[in-house]
Amino acid sequence: MISSKEVFALRRAGKVDDAYQMAVQLVANNAFDEWNVKALAWCLIDLIKRDATRLSQHQLDQYTRQLTEIRITNPEESLVRQTEYVISLCNPNGKLIAQAKAFSQSGEHLESADIYRKLMSSGAIDGSICTSLGWEIYRLLNQALSFEHVNVFNAKKLLFEYLKLPAIDKPSLLHSQMLRLAAKLAGDSSFDLSMFVRYWQLNYLQDDDFLPYITDNGEQYPSLAEKVIQQASKEAALKDNEENILYILPFLDEAIDRCAENVWLKLNKAKLLMKLDRGEGALKFALEVARNKVNDYWAWELLGDVNALINSDTALSCYCKALLCRADDKFTSKVRLKVVEHLLNQGEFSAAKHEIENVIRTKIAEGASIPEQVNMMTSSEWFRSFEAESSNKSFYRDNVVAAEDLLFSQIAFVDACVGEIYTLPDRPNKPKRKLYVKIPDRSEPLEIAVPNNKHHFGLVGSGLSVKGDFDVSGKFQVYLIVNRATQQNWDIFSERVAVVDHVNPKKGVFHYVASRSIHGVAQLSDFGITLQEGDPVAIKVVQYNVKGIARTRVLSIASTDMSPAQSAYKTFSSDVRESNGMGFTEDNIFISPPLMSKYLIEDGDYVSGKAVLSLNKKRGDWGWKALFIDTVDKVDI
The missing domain is CATH 1.25.40.10 (Tetratricopeptide repeat domain)
Known part of the structure; x- marks a missing residue:
């Protein structure tokens, strides 16, 4: 016994006529089975698509009449859409549209566009025809802009033909894509993007147009809206067209609000206001x-x-x-x-x-x-x-x-100290100078670098006063430097008491922690000191930024009798819960498997010791870990 599944299988195999005959028989046997009716509908859709472009169309009216008479209770959206489409093919314009679509699918976009143009010239102007012509213009323009030597005159003709289309959805993907192609012509002396965007109408920018482009490698590039507004406002500032200037200004303001780090938008705003x-x-x-x-x-x-x-x-x-x-x-x-x-x-x-x-x-x-x-x-x-x-x-x-x-009067001087001079391997003749700057609201001085010839620097450690500020990229820019009299060198630094929580003699490094913001790794050889885990040390540190992340570097270190803050190093006494060889106290101090094994600690034992503040790098969470175990009271069994 045949079924609708066999009809769909024949359709997929390209045997549409056989599938149609089978579907007709199914519906004749059981017209109440919805799948039988759907199978017939899809066969009719295929037949109409095929015959609408053929010279012999004697059965087209029959197929169309059958399809329009079909009633389905809950048709899929795709079935409804395809039904409407193929019925449109059965009128004279529909046949031309089918030919245009066939040309487009085969990559013959000029022939496709010409058909749509003829349809519009004959008075067949509706949204679907305008949109279809718009996409063909887009494809033709995209091809034209792919050549090494672009014919700007023809490209402009296509752009302005698109702008004249009377029934294009705005905003829309097509409209944004045409703007993207227009932006590729920016900078050509014969194309004025600042004029073009007035006709394109920037109020039709979509939220997606403001999203930055991110590559597979994670690199980020400006959004379509940002690029277009930046270039259009730049071009407007080069000309004396006040209408263009007044048009672009509110959109430039929006771009500045959305892209606060883009200094070129602000440059263009200054130039436009000067023009006015x-x-x-x-x-x-x-x-x-x-x-x-x-x-x-x-x-x-x-x-x-x-x-x-x-x-x-x-x-x-x-x-x-x-x-x-x-x-x-x-x-x-x-x-x-x-x-x-x-x-x-x-x-x-x-x-x-x-x-x-x-x-x-x-x-x-x-x-x-x-x-x-x-x-x-x-x-x-x-x-x-x-x-x-x-x-x-x-x-x-x-x-x-x-x-x-004028530039610096509103910026206060801050204290700084002269740092070391150094050179980069690829620029041996351009020495740079480290400066250590005490930024308000920062606990530790900030390390920055400036050209060594920016100022006549004194001895390392001597005092400076600087004016500067963070730029849009987060880098501290130094504007002015003057010498500052001090009673002692390195006067902007405060000693912090840290605890050494790890020493690796083989690698010659140690790890220290004074607080959640002051911690890191340092080389033992840099300080000529012998250290053990648990040693308190007095350190002077400086902060520096790596890709926007604050890091800490030790400038000096010395033994001390002072104790680290309890927020970084503390004693503890607690029952222990054992899990997979690891220990956890009631106040969430972690005891590592080596310590659990060394001191034979078991579930329920009461343990005393010293714990250090610890960062879980995988989770990015701060917690505590036991550094030493002093006593273990075994649980009574």
Whole structure:
């Protein structure tokens, strides 16, 4: 006896006509069996899909009529969707749609798109046709952008054809994918992303568009929304289209809120506000940028440009600070010309000539043209009358106070000490200097590194005062360094009493713990000291960060008669519960199997000893473990 299972098996084998005949017979024998009816429905769907694209369609009307007459009590969503789809194929547009889908499946996206375009030209404009054409445009554009040499003109035509589609769901996956492709054209001089996003409409960004992209290796990259808003706002800042600027600003604000660590968004915000002559508003964001990029000339130049709208003297100070930063001359020509304007206003013609000659030398070395502004100055009377200064560095240094006050006035000095000088293997000629900085709200000084030429440092251990702050990546940036008089070296350090809880003579290392925040491993050879487990030691430690994780390093260690805090080392007396060779006291002190074996401790024994604070690295939990066993009172049996 045949069943619906055999019908489905024939369908899977590609024998649709045989499956249909069998399904018709099943329904004729038992029209109340829902599986028989479903089997017939799926056969009809297959037949309509096949015959809708054939020249001979004499049975198509019969199949369609049969399918529309079928009634199923609880049809699956896929059956409903496929039924609606194949019925649509049975009208003239449906046949063309089927051809378009067939072209698309075979990778002939241009032919598929042309069919949808003809349908729309004939007045067949609905959401499904627009969406289908939208996806074909996406595929064509994706192909166009995959070539080494992109035809930007054709790519733009496809983008703007998509934007003109009258019935596209927004927000949607398709809409976001088109934005992703548009972003690939960003930076091309003939494509304006800041204009494009106005037509795309950034209010249709989805929450998923703000999710960062994470690779299989765990590397994280900016989200689609962050990249697009950053690039669009950058381009808007380069042009004088006020409508584009006003459009992008609220979306830029949202991106800054969502991506607080992205300094480039804040840079763009400062530039956009400058375009609108909102100097005070721009200053707030320019200061944030400069504090995060304090060693970069362009950050100080930005601060100078903002202050040019507010205070010209402060602007000059910022430009001078920019020229004291390390930068190749080919990058600083613009800021030098800004300094020249101020020098000429002050009558400092020799200093101005020095800057002009520097620009000329740089442009000639690059093979670049001399700016017209420079040519006009070289032909002026003052340029011929004055000798150039050999250097303007003293002028820069004399004029940086206002810039530094602007950036650092709200930041308090903190105490620090000079650390050791060192070099990296790949940079032997660029020595660095360790500094130990006492950060408020931190129990121990923080170890950081700066270029050794950043300051004229005194002896190791001597006092400093520094101004600095943590940047968006969590790194402490030093802005200013001054010497500080002290009565003794290393005055920012306090001694902590720790207990040695493990010594490995073979490896020459020991482990210490003073608290949950002060613990670690150190080399015995670094201190020339012999230690045993349980020894109390007076230590001075410094904290440092590795990939955002705080670590502790011992700077000095000495024997001491003082006792560690009871929060790190304590005595205990308790009954013991034994489990798989391990012991646990009533107050959750762990007794290791070697101690259990050495002292023959059994379940129920009463034990006294000393315990040390211990971190379970697997679970990340703090607890206690027995370091010594003093007495064992055996349980009475």
